[in-house]
Amino acid sequence: MTSGTTDRRIDKLIHLLVKNATVVVPGPKIASEIGVSRSTVWEWMQKLRALGVEIKGLPAAGYQLTKLPDILAPSLIRQELGENEIGHRIVHYFRADSTNNIAARLAAEGAPHGTVVVAEEQTAGRGRFGRAWYSEKSSGIYASVILRPELSPAAAPAITLMAGVAAHRALTSVTGLAFDIRWPNDLLVGGKKVCGILTEMSAELDRLHSVVLGIGINVNHREMPSDLKPLATSLRIETHKTFSRANLLVALLKELERQYHVLLEEGSAAIARDWAAASSFAEGRRVRAMLGTTGYSAVTAGLEPSGALRLRREDGEVVSLVSGEVAEIK
Amino acid sequence: MPGKNPRLAKGSTERSWNLEEIQDLIDLLIKREISEFEMERGGLKIRIKRGNSRAEILGGYPETSLNGSAHSYEPPPVAEPQAAAPAQAEVRAPESAEGLHIIKSPIVGTFYAAPAPNAPPFVKVGDTVEVGQVLCIVEAMKLMNEIEAEVGGEIARIYVENGQPVEYGQSLFAVKPSLKR
Numbered sequence: 001m002t003s004g005t006t007d008r009r010i011d012k013l014i015h016l017l018v019k020n021a022t023v024v025v026p027g028p029k030i031a032s033e034i035g036v037s038r039s040t041v042w043e044w045m046q047k048l049r050a051l052g053v054e055i056k057g058l059p060a061a062g063y064q065l066t067k068l069p070d071i072l073a074p075s076l077i078r079q080e081l082g083e084n085e086i087g088h089r090i091v092h093y094f095r096a097d098s099t100n101n102i103a104a105r106l107a108a109e110g111a112p113h114g115t116v117v118v119a120e121e122q123t124a125g126r127g128r129f130g131r132a133w134y135s136e137k138s139s140g141i142y143a144s145v146i147l148r149p150e151l152s153p154a155a156a157p158a159i160t161l162m163a164g165v166a167a168h169r170a171l172t173s174v175t176g177l178a179f180d181i182r183w184p185n186d187l188l189v190g191g192k193k194v195c196g197i198l199t200e201m202s203a204e205l206d207r208l209h210s211v212v213l214g215i216g217i218n219v220n221h222r223e224m225p226s227d228l229k230p231l232a233t234s235l236r237i238e239t240h241k242t243f244s245r246a247n248l249l250v251a252l253l254k255e256l257e258r259q260y261h262v263l264l265e266e267g268s269a270a271i272a273r274d275w276a277a278a279s280s281f282a283e284g285r286r287v288r289a290m291l292g293t294t295g296y297s298a299v300t301a302g303l304e305p306s307g308a309l310r311l312r313r314e315d316g317e318v319v320s321l322v323s324g325e326v327a328e329i330k
Numbered sequence: 331m332p333g334k335n336p337r338l339a340k341g342s343t344e345r346s347w348n349l350e351e352i353q354d355l356i357d358l359l360i361k362r363e364i365s366e367f368e369m370e371r372g373g374l375k376i377r378i379k380r381g382n383s384r385a386e387i388l389g390g391y392p393e394t395s396l397n398g399s400a401h402s403y404e405p406p407p408v409a410e411p412q413a414a415a416p417a418q419a420e421v422r423a424p425e426s427a428e429g430l431h432i433i434k435s436p437i438v439g440t441f442y443a444a445p446a447p448n449a450p451p452f453v454k455v456g457d458t459v460e461v462g463q464v465l466c467i468v469e470a471m472k473l474m475n476e477i478e479a480e481v482g483g484e485i486a487r488i489y490v491e492n493g494q495p496v497e498y499g500q501s502l503f504a505v506k507p508s509l510k511r
Contacts, residue, residue, distance in 0.1 A: 130446030323440035
């Protein structure tokens with residue numbers, strides 16, 4: 001159960017408890033409704049408790065949910081999504097190596113547009129170039145979305161900015177915090193990273209097969225590991241409050257659906273406009289542009305309609321940054 | 331027009347273009363003073379545009395040299411008969427004249443030969459690769475595009491260096507297919 005996709009019956013069990021949150025549900029009733037033995041029900045209750053779900057066990061009476069589980073249970077997420085295409089199918093893992101790896105494999109096997117892979121914990125969460133993404137159990141959102149846009153591969157890079165805009169809007173609406181977007185799509189609070197997006201595409205020269213959009217959000221981490229402290233933070237550290245990851249994920253998937261349609265229907269220029277409105281990095285920001293091991297100082301000068309970042313270099317020349325990354329110069 | 335050229339007209343739709351056909355086609359376009367021509371056959375597309383005294387068959391040759399400067403042109407490994415033809419042809423077939431399969435970049439971005447800065451490259455010249463094997467990453471705006479081998483075979487050539495910017499359609503690898511085509 002720790003590796004491999006989550007048993008659908010556990011999803012059903014969570015759903016059953018949530019649906020009957022205020023009452024005591026008899027063990028035999030649960031067992032028969034989800035089709036497992038009473039001892040399995042007991043085992044799963046232990047597992048859910050280990051994940052922070054508070055369930056009261058009343059001898060001879062049954063189980064009662066005392067605290068709603070903040071588990072990214074597919075049945076709970078899906079019922080909030082309505083007609084959303086993104087998230088119509090959710091594959092849940094208690095523990096995964098990397099949701100992007102799983103999503104890429106599912107995509108190669110033909111998983112449809114909008115399939116979402118979520119994990120409570122990643123053992124090999126990753127960013128670009130083999131960098132690790134710290135994925136503490138049940139504290140963050142680790143989700144990967146399979147997209148199959150009708151775009152040429154050459155037009156696909158704007159998807160990364162689209163995702164940044166969507167994450168910005170979703171997180172802003174749920175938390176009320178002030179987020180910044182660092183080009184192309186890191187979300188920052190007070191200059192520290194709180195959300196990272198890794199986008200991987202499978203394409204031929206003229207045909208895009210699929211895009212996997214991996215999103216990591218630091219939500220309820222009490223503190224970040226010491227090596228990350230100067231660079232990263234969590235929503236909880238910033239607000240001294242905990243957030244429902246399920247609510248955040250629902251908001252994120254809905255906003256992704258909206259921005260995805262903006263990209264397809266209005267084009268990358270519309271996304272670039274919204275991005276620039278949300279980011280302090282769009283205009284007049286002193287940054288260091290870094291590509292591999294080389295870098296140079298520049299001042300940002302707006303976005304190209306494609307989403308590329310215009311930079312005025314120290315020699316006065318304006319160039320468009322397509323690859324690499326920027327870091328602020330304080 | 332194909333009716334005027336028996337070799338083109340008779341070509342099966344399953345066959346790919348060969349150089350002789352392209353040469354004939356260019357000759358015909360010159361003779362008829364046709365400046366632009368496009369045709370698709372067997373999934374391969376050819377586009378010929380005249381009006382330039384220089385001719386280049388772009389498919390198969392590096393558009394930039396290995397040191398990454400955009401305009402220094404590395405001489406093609408084999409002399410091509412088209413080099414003197416007064417037309418410019420762009421062959422968008424995935425095969426070059428030498429029977430090598432050319433893998434090109436689908437996006438403008440940066441070429442990465444390895445998955446991480448200190449990791450060994452995905453492939454080296456001489457390596458045998460299978461269909462679907464990852465050869466490199468081309469990155470643009472943090473979109474990581476893993477470029478896979480479209481045919482199995484031996485890596486005959488790597489046209490670009492780690493960290494080098496690449497253009498859309500730029501040749502990245504030449505693969506010598508292992509199977510008889």
